[in-house]
Amino acid sequence: MSDAPYIILASGGTGGHMMPAEAVADKLVAAGYEVTLVTDKRGGAIGNVFRTIDRKVLNASSHMSGGLVGKVASLFSIFFSTIAVRKMFKLRKPTVVVGFGGYPSLPAVLAARLMKIPYVLHEQNAVLGRVNRKMAKRAELVALSVEKTELVPDDVNTIVTGNPVRTLIANLANIAYAVPMGFGDIRLLILGGSQGARIMSDVVPEALAGLSDDYRERLDVMHQARPEDVKRVTSAYKNAGIRAVIEPYFDDVGGILLKAQLVIARSGASTLAELTAMGRPAILVPLAIAADNHQAANAAIIEEAGAGWLIEESDFTAEALTKLLDKMFEDMGDMRDASDGMRTLARLDAAQMLASEIIAIGDKDSIVR
Template sequence: MSDARYIVLAAGGTGGHMMPAEAVADVLSRDGYDVLLVTDPRGDAIKNALVDVNRYVLDTSSHMGGGLMGKVRSVLSIIKNTFQVRGQFKKRTPAVVVGFGGYPSMPAVLAARSKGVPYVLHEQNAVLGRVNRFMAEGARVVALSLEHSERVPAAAYTEVTGNPVRRQISKLSNIAYSVPFGFGDVRLLVIGGSQGARILSDVVPAALASLPMPVRSRVEVTHQARPEDVERVREAYAKAGIKHTVEAYFDDVGAILLRSHLVICRSGASTVAELSAMGRPAIMVPLAIAADDHQTANAGVIERAGGGWVMPEAKFTAEALAKKLTDLLADPSTLSNASEAMRGVACLNAADRLAAIVKSIASKEGETR
């Protein structure tokens, strides 16, 4: 018999899956539900997410590999992990399983389906991911972040909830954007998602170094770089005389976003959701190899709304970025208007909306068992 107050969340791999899971876990825990996270070693390594939630870590982070043998290994890994999760469910059966995409969703959702446990899927991106596409038709609800999401199976039942953002972000969302007028500092945040982005470390320092001195002297940059790139990025900024803070990881991205005028970033779903929640305009460089090119789709939503500008990797050069920055900083009202447009995209109650769906299903399951 399932436990009506016990919910399993399955997420992993990147912050894009873990952060919305954390936001929903916060709401469920606040309302008295017991939450278990199913994740993989990569998700478990993101130590600033779901720190107070019990977790079950799968013993592999495999996904569909290349070639016949890679696919065989992936299928065997999924089967093995599905049986492992089923073993956990025998000890205590959840009322609902919520899959947030990524590899750990599949074994958890397959285990739920095999035991007759209802499941909900959440899609963060503008294009439904492979795991969610595969499992969508059996889901009680496929919760979408965006109304016109692509590649949604026709038979799936969907509701638009938005993409949940962490509490530390949502509580700062009502603080006004500060326009960089006059000769004051222009504060830039460069961030490549939970995995970092080498292209940002290659291009941004060179672009800033090429700016005219009157502009360059105003720039203050906070840059998240991969660990192996930190020292060279620091040296590049120092050589150009640019005020900088460069780290592999920042504990409080919310506070940094709060004081930033412009963000240069990837366009993963959580990044886009947090930027829109806080109304921070962005130059977005979609990851070219992202599955189904979903980062370009995410960035396109923001650009069409007027909240930012897309620069594909192939066109993201130091010269092109320097020109874009020069144009933006010449007219602060452009950034101010983009900030307002960003806020228009935000869905600040997404975590509550998704949690309400989960709680309703759990309640009905409790009544029928």
């Protein structure tokens, strides 16, 4: 067993929770801390993050599906997962526990509260998530990604750190945006979140096919689609004469973003953090069923900064998207201005700032003890 200070990072199993947790883990490890990730089976299965960090995978299940039976099963899974985490903490007590939201973070944060271990919460979205709301009152600190985050309880110790981005993205952040010029390529990246999005596969290929021949010939598209949609999306682009690469998942999103001149995506927090860091203009389609409508709140911040264009899911049709793209491609200066707007929202020091706060809390607790 190492003598290094010991930090637990607890995260939901989606990219939106895992990516900022990994960014903070990098900073903590560099500072000499030992880190363990606590997550669920989804997080345990993501292979391109936390490759060198120990993982504790819980059998926790979501309360968001399965009706009454699913909710009861979720409560039991959280209960037994909390017992498992407490046993883990008794074997080796962490210095600090950090929760990044999502139901799989609850057992570790709850165990920390029960065992009087200091804990910190990080919120990626513009609306405080349900787990973070439940646990905020006794947190040493709640770190927020944006000013005026909604639904933060009163009398909670907060700080605005921004949303940590992976080291790779941060290292690429200062590379200039290249606006499409003359008759050159127009490079598009289509993202649907960590699991892809069917609506992107339904709408975007048809919308791009509706553009004029001049624009279609210039398009160079990278499109993330669900595995079951790859074949039909590939056919749609081929039939429209559009150059496109379609994959269920892109490992090198940073490299693709570096080349991309316009992104069409959901408005999940980690996606937006990476877009702001790299200054990539975007058309955003918030997920309508997102908890507390947090994706719409995220996208509204981008739109208000002149950094992108928001289309509600109910309005996201091929015809509407074709019309918007026609207008944007007619005057590429709007895309350049949106790139500048994105960069005004970037918080490139978020990972270091949050890691420093965690270290300070751990040091303070050690002195008290």
